[in-house]
Amino acid sequence: MLATVFTKTTRDRWKAMAIAIISLALLLLMAMAVYRDIDLSVYTELPEVFLSLMGIPDGADVASLAIGVLYGFYGALTLAALAVSMGSASVAGEERDGTIGLLLGNPKSRTNVLVSKAASMMLLVGLGALALWGAAPLVAGILDVRMGGMQMGAYALHLFVNAIFYGFLAMAIGAWTGKRGLASGVTAGVMALGFVAVGIFPIIEGWENVAKAFPWNYFDNGQPVINGIQWGDLSVLLVASVVLAGIALVGVNRRDLRGQNVGVTLLDRLRSNPMTQKVVDRLAGATRVSRIWIKTASEHQGLLIITAYLMFFVMGVLMGPLYGLMDQTLLSFADQIPKELYAFVGAGGGDMSTAAGFYEVETFGLMAPIAVMVVTVVIGARALAGEEQNRTMGLLLANPIKRSRVLLEKAWAMVLYAVAVGLFTFAGVWLGSLIGGLGIEVGNIAATSFLATLVGLVFGALALALSAATGRVRVAVFGSVGVALVFHLVNSFASLNDTLAGWARVSPFSYYLNTHPLENGMDWGNGAILAGLTVVLVGLSVVLFQRRDLRQTG
Amino acid sequence: MTDQIAIHTQKLTKHYGDVHALVDLDLDVRAGEIFGFLGPNGAGKTTTIRTMLDEIRPTSGTASILGMDSHEMSVEIRDHIGYVPGDLALYPNLTGRDTLTYFANLRGGVDWGYVDELTERLEADLSKKVGDLSSGNRQKVGLIQAFMNRPKVLVMDEPSSGLDPLMQRAFQKLMREVAAAGTTVFLSSHTLSEVQRVADRVGIIRHGKLIALEAVASLRSKAIRKVNIYFDGPVDPSVLRPLPGVRDVTVENQHARLSFDGQMETLLKVITERFHVLDISTEAADLEEIFLTYYRDEEVTA
Numbered sequence: 001m002l003a004t005v006f007t008k009t010t011r012d013r014w015k016a017m018a019i020a021i022i023s024l025a026l027l028l029l030m031a032m033a034v035y036r037d038i039d040l041s042v043y044t045e046l047p048e049v050f051l052s053l054m055g056i057p058d059g060a061d062v063a064s065l066a067i068g069v070l071y072g073f074y075g076a077l078t079l080a081a082l083a084v085s086m087g088s089a090s091v092a093g094e095e096r097d098g099t100i101g102l103l104l105g106n107p108k109s110r111t112n113v114l115v116s117k118a119a120s121m122m123l124l125v126g127l128g129a130l131a132l133w134g135a136a137p138l139v140a141g142i143l144d145v146r147m148g149g150m151q152m153g154a155y156a157l158h159l160f161v162n163a164i165f166y167g168f169l170a171m172a173i174g175a176w177t178g179k180r181g182l183a184s185g186v187t188a189g190v191m192a193l194g195f196v197a198v199g200i201f202p203i204i205e206g207w208e209n210v211a212k213a214f215p216w217n218y219f220d221n222g223q224p225v226i227n228g229i230q231w232g233d234l235s236v237l238l239v240a241s242v243v244l245a246g247i248a249l250v251g252v253n254r255r256d257l258r259g260q261n262v263g264v265t266l267l268d269r270l271r272s273n274p275m276t277q278k279v280v281d282r283l284a285g286a287t288r289v290s291r292i293w294i295k296t297a298s299e300h301q302g303l304l305i306i307t308a309y310l311m312f313f314v315m316g317v318l319m320g321p322l323y324g325l326m327d328q329t330l331l332s333f334a335d336q337i338p339k340e341l342y343a344f345v346g347a348g349g350g351d352m353s354t355a356a357g358f359y360e361v362e363t364f365g366l367m368a369p370i371a372v373m374v375v376t377v378v379i380g381a382r383a384l385a386g387e388e389q390n391r392t393m394g395l396l397l398a399n400p401i402k403r404s405r406v407l408l409e410k411a412w413a414m415v416l417y418a419v420a421v422g423l424f425t426f427a428g429v430w431l432g433s434l435i436g437g438l439g440i441e442v443g444n445i446a447a448t449s450f451l452a453t454l455v456g457l458v459f460g461a462l463a464l465a466l467s468a469a470t471g472r473v474r475v476a477v478f479g480s481v482g483v484a485l486v487f488h489l490v491n492s493f494a495s496l497n498d499t500l501a502g503w504a505r506v507s508p509f510s511y512y513l514n515t516h517p518l519e520n521g522m523d524w525g526n527g528a529i530l531a532g533l534t535v536v537l538v539g540l541s542v543v544l545f546q547r548r549d550l551r552q553t554g
Numbered sequence: 555m556t557d558q559i560a561i562h563t564q565k566l567t568k569h570y571g572d573v574h575a576l577v578d579l580d581l582d583v584r585a586g587e588i589f590g591f592l593g594p595n596g597a598g599k600t601t602t603i604r605t606m607l608d609e610i611r612p613t614s615g616t617a618s619i620l621g622m623d624s625h626e627m628s629v630e631i632r633d634h635i636g637y638v639p640g641d642l643a644l645y646p647n648l649t650g651r652d653t654l655t656y657f658a659n660l661r662g663g664v665d666w667g668y669v670d671e672l673t674e675r676l677e678a679d680l681s682k683k684v685g686d687l688s689s690g691n692r693q694k695v696g697l698i699q700a701f702m703n704r705p706k707v708l709v710m711d712e713p714s715s716g717l718d719p720l721m722q723r724a725f726q727k728l729m730r731e732v733a734a735a736g737t738t739v740f741l742s743s744h745t746l747s748e749v750q751r752v753a754d755r756v757g758i759i760r761h762g763k764l765i766a767l768e769a770v771a772s773l774r775s776k777a778i779r780k781v782n783i784y785f786d787g788p789v790d791p792s793v794l795r796p797l798p799g800v801r802d803v804t805v806e807n808q809h810a811r812l813s814f815d816g817q818m819e820t821l822l823k824v825i826t827e828r829f830h831v832l833d834i835s836t837e838a839a840d841l842e843e844i845f846l847t848y849y850r851d852e853e854v855t856a
Contacts, residue, residue: 289648289656299647391643394609395699398637399660400629549610 002108002116009120013086016478017124020078023482024070025135027489032066032143034493062145064225067136067152071159072220074485075132079159080191083125083167088183090117090248092174095258110252114175118245121167129160154229155220162219165237166191168244176251178258185306188374191216193314196367204325215240292396292409297416300379304417307371308424315363315371316428320436323358355438356518359429360448364513368425368452373484375417376460381476383410384541385467388551397550404542407468411538414460422453440518447522448513454530455512459484461537468545508533558585560707560738561606565615568601568762575601577762578615583740585706588733590753590770591742592845598762599742600640603711606740607637619707633661636700640711640742642693646685650695653684657699664702672698675724690716697725707738714745726752746845758845778815783825784808784833797824808832 091114094100103113133156140147166187174183194216201211211217218237222230270280288298352358384407387393396406426449433440463480470476487507491514494504504510511526561583568576576598583589593599604610606617608628617624619631644653658664673680678694679687687695693716700708708729714722722745729752733739743749749756750770758766766773791805799816814821818836825831 286652286655289652290659292660295645295656390645391639391641392645394604394607394639395637395642395644395657395696396660397609398607398632398635398639399657400633401660402629550604552604 001119002112005103005108005113005116006120006123009086009090009117010123013082013120013124016085016474017082017128019478019482020082021128021131021135023486024075024078024132025139027074027486028066028070028135029139029142031070031489031493032062032139032145034496035062035066036143036145038496061148063136063140063147064150067150067155067225071132071136071155072225074489076159076162076219077191078485079125079128079132079163080166081188082128083121083163084170084184084187084191086117086121086124087167087170088174088180088187090114090121090171090174091252092178092180092183095178096180100257104257111249114171114249114252118168118171118248121171122164125163125167126160129156129163132156132159150225151228152225154227155225157229158220158224158234161234161237161241162216165215165241165244168241168248172244172248172251175248176255178255181302185303189306189310190214192310192367192370196315196362200322200326200362204322207325292406293413293416296379296383296410296413300375300413300417303375303378304420307375307421311363311368311371311421312424312428315367316425316430317432317435319359319363319429320355320432320434320438322436323355323438324436326358354519355433355436356440356444356516359433359438359440360513360516360518363425363429364448364452364518368449369455369509369512371425372418372421372453372456373459373481375421376414376456377463377477377480379410379414379417380460380463381467381473381480383407383414383464383467384545385471385473385476385551388471389473391552393550394552403546407464407542407545408538411461411464411541414464415457418453418457418460421456422449425449425452441521444518444521447517450522451512451517451527451530454527454534455508457534458508458530458537461534461541465537465541465544468541469548471548471551559583559621560585560587561589561617561619561740563602563606563615563617566602566605566612566617567614568598568605568610569613575762576605576612579759579762579764581757581764581767583738585738586733586736587754588729588739588741588752590749590756591740591759592744592746592749592756593759597759599759600711601762602759603640603709603740603742607632607635607709634706636703636705636708636710638696638700638708638710638713640715642696642715644684644692644695647683649683650678650680650687650698653695654680654699654702658702661703665704668704669698669702672701672728675728676721677724688716690718690721693717694721701728701732704732705737707740708732709740711742712744713741714743714748722748778813780837781812781814781821782833782835783810783812783831785810786830786832789829793828794825797821 091100091110094103104110133152136150136152137147139145169190170183170187173186174180177183194214197214198211198216198221201207201209204210215237218233222233224230224233270276273280287294289295352361384393387396397403426446429440429445429449430442432438433445459480462483463476466479467473467476488509491504491507491509494501494507495514504514508530511523511529515523515526517523559582561581563579563581566576566579566581567574579598579602581602591599591602601610605612606619606624608624608631611625620634622631624631645656648656654664654669658666658669672678676694676697678698679691680695682691684692684695693713697713700710700713714725717725726748729739729741733752739752741749741753753770755767755769756773757764785808788807789805789810791803791810794800794803794805794810794812799814799821800812801815802811802813804811814836822834
C-alpha cells in the first residue's frame with residue numbers, strides 16, 4: 001500500500017465524512033426529541049409482519065425508533081453514498097481529472113494505487129460508522145432517553161459493511177470502464193432498486209425470496225440493532241465486497257487508461273452508424289450546439305434515459321400489477337395505522353390500504369423526488385461550477401453574451417429535464433394503474449407528478465444557486481442534497497409532534513405530499529409555493545453569479 | 555498601427571486577500587499594434603487579461619477596450635474580441651467543427667469561408683472530438699475560434715502552447731497579417747523569440763507591476779551585447795575598461811572581447827578616434843537577454 005496516496009485520499013475526503021456524521025448526529029437529536037414526546041403505543045400495536053417490513057424492531061422504544069429510522073435509512077444511505085463517491089473516483093476520478101498519468105508515472109503499480117484508495121475508503125467509512133455508534137448514546141444521554149439493550153456495535157458494523165459493499169461495486173465499475181459517472185449512477189441505481197424491492201417483495205405472496213436477490217436485503221433485515229451481528233447477512237456482503245475488489249484490481253490492470261474523459265452518447269453512436277448518420281449528424285452536430293440550453297441538455301442524455309426508465313417502467317408500470325399481487329389481508333391493516341406513522345419511513349403519509357396510497361408511499365414518497373433531484377441537482381450543480389471546473393467558462397463568456405443568459409439557459413435545460421422525468425413518472429403510473437385496474441384518477445396522477453417535479457426543481461435551483469455562489473461542484477451537490485435530506489426529515493418528524501408541527505411548513509416537502517394529491521387532487525397553493533421558491537432561487541443565482549470572480553479551477 | 559488606444563488600463567489593481575496580483579497597472583495598447591506582454595510565472599499576466607475581459611473584477615482601477623469599460627460594457631466589448639485563454643480547455647465531447655459552430659452560434663456573423671481558410675492554414679482537424687486531439691491540435695481549434703469572427707482586438711494568453719515550430723511560424727504570419735489589417739493583438743507569451751519576431755512593443759511585468767514598456771527596437775538598443783573588435787596591433791585593456799557602458803573586457807593580442815550596454819554609435823566613435831580598427835562584430839541582443847537583464851536589474855534593486 002502507498003502511504004502517500006492513502007493519506008492524500010483520506011485528507012481529500014475526511015471533511016465530507018465529518019460533515020455528514022455531525023449532520024446525522026444532529027438529526028438523531030431531533031428525531032429522538034420528537035419520539036420522546038409522542039405516544040409509542042401506535043407502533044407496538046401493529047402486526048409483527050408490518051413492523052418488520054417497516055424496519056421497526058420488536059419492543060420498540062424511543063431510542064430504537066429514532067436510531068432505526070435515522071441510521072437505518074438516512075445513515076445507511078449517507079455512508080453508502082460517500083463510499084460510492086470514493087469508490088467511483090478511485091481510478092475513474094483520476095482519469096477524468098487527467099492526473100492518472102502523473103500518478104502512475106511514479107514507480108508504483110496500479111494495484112498499489114487502487115489498494116491504497118480502497119484502504120482510505122474503508123478507513124473513512126469505518127470511522128464514520130464508529131462515530132455514528134458513539135453519537136447514539138451521547139444523544140440519548142443529552143435527552144435523558146434510555147438506550148435499553150440495543151446492539152449499537154453490531155449495527156455500526158452492518159452500516160460499515162453495507163456501505164463498503166456499494167463502494168467496492170462503484171470501484172469495480174469505475175476500474176473497468178474509467179467512467180466515474182457510470183460507476184456512481186449504476187451503483188446508485190442498484191441501491192435504489194434494492195431499497196424499493198426489499199420493501200415490496202416480502203408482502204407479495206410467493207415472491208418473498210426475490211428480495212434476497214437485492215444487496216440491501218442483507219443490511220438490516222435481521223435487525224442487528226436488536227439481535228446483534230447477523231453473520232449470515234454480513235458474510236454475503238463481505239464475500240461480495242471481496243469479489244468486487246478483486247474484479248476492480250483485474251479491471252484496472254487489464255485495460256488502457258483513459259486520457260481526457262470523452263464519453264460516447266447514444267447520439268454519438270447513431271452518428272457513427274452509416275444508416276442513421278445523415279439525420280443524426282444534423283441533430284447531434286449542428287442542433288446540439290445551436291443553443292446553450294440544448295448543449296447542456298445533450299450532455300445529460302444518459303442521466304435522463306436511466307432516470308426516466310426507472311420512473312416509467314420500474315416505479316410506474318410495474319407497480320400496478322405488483323399491487324394486485326400483494327397480500328391484501330396484510331394491506332388491510334394499513335388503514336388502521338395512524339397516518340403519522342408513515343413519517344417513520346419518510347413517506348409523508350400515504351395509506352397503503354388503497355392503490356393511491358400505495359403509489360404515494362412507494363413511487364412518490366421517495367423515489368419520484370429523488371429521481372427529479374438526481375437530474376436537477378446534477379444539471380444545477382454542473383451548470384456553472386462544472387464549466388469553471390473544466391476551465392471552459394472563460395471561453396464561453398468571451399462571447400458577447402451576458403452571464404445571466406448562460407445561467408438562465410442552463411436553468412431552462414434543468415427545468416425541461418425535470419418536466420421530462422415528471423412526465424415519464426406520470427405516464428408510468430397511469431399505465432400501471434390501467435394495467436393493474438387500480439382506477440387512480442388520471443388528473444391526480446398528473447398533479448402528484450407535477451408536484452414531484454416542482455419539489456425536485458426547488459433543490460435543483462438550490463444547487464444552481466450554490467454553484468453560482470461558489471463555483472464548486474462538490475459544494476453545490478453535497479450542499480443541496482444535504483439540505484434536502486434535512487428538510488425531508490423535518491417534514492417527516494415535525495408532523496409527529498404537535499409542538500414541532502409548525503416547523504414542517506419550512507420544508508419544501510410539506511408542499512408536496514402532505515395534502516395527498518394522489519387521492520385529493522392538485523393543491524395549486526402548494527404548487528405556487530414550490531414554483532415561487534424555484535424562481536426565487538434561480539433569481540438569486542443570477543445575482544450571485546454576476547457579482548463574483550470566475551474561478552480558474554473547480 | 556494608429557495612435558488610437560485599443561486597450562487602456564488605469565491604476566488597475568487586483569488583490570486576492572494578502573496577495574497583490576496586480577498593482578496600479580497603467581497600460582496603453584495602440585490600435586493595430588502587436589503588443590507583447592512578458593513576465594515570469596505568477597507575475598500577473600493572466601490576472602491582467604482576466605480583469606480586462608471581466609472574468610474577474612478589479613480591486614480598484616479600471617480597464618477599457620475600444621473605449622468601453624471592461625465591466626460596464628463587457629458584452630459589447632466581447633462582440634469585438636477574439637480570445638485564447640492560457641491553458642486552453644474545450645468541450646471534450648464535441649468535435650472541432652461542433653465547437654466552432656457552438657461559439658459561432660453564440661457570437662453570430664461568422665464567415666465560414668474564413669473558418670475553412672483558417673482551418674487549412676493551421677492544418678487543423680475539425681472532424682475529431684476535441685478530447686481525442688493532441689494538445690497542439692486542440693490549440694489550433696482554440697486559435698481558429700479566436701480569429702474566426704475577424705475581431706478588432708485579439709487577446710491571447712500563451713497561444714503557441716503545444717504548436718510545433720512550423721505551425722508557430724504559420725500562426726505568427728497570421729498574427730502579422732491581421733495586425734496589418736488593423737487588428738490589435740495583445741500577446742502574453744513565454745516564447746520570447748515569438749514576441750521578438752512579431753511584437754511592435756513589449757510590456758514587462760513583475761510582481762504585478764509594470765517594470766518596462768518600450769518598443770522592441772528601443773529595448774534592443776539598450777540591451778547588453780557582446781562585442782568583438784580586431785585592432786591592427788596589441789591593445790591595452792585598461793584603455794577600454796573606463797569607456798562608458800563597457801564591461802567584462804578581455805584582450806588576446808589584437809582581439810578584444812567586451813560587453814557593451816549603451817548606444818553603439820558612441821562606442822564606435824570613441825574607439826575609432828583612438829585605434830585603427832580592422833574588424834568589428836556584435837552578437838545581436840535577443841529579447842531573452844533583455845528580459846533577463848531587466849529581471850537581474852530588478853533583483854539587484856530589490
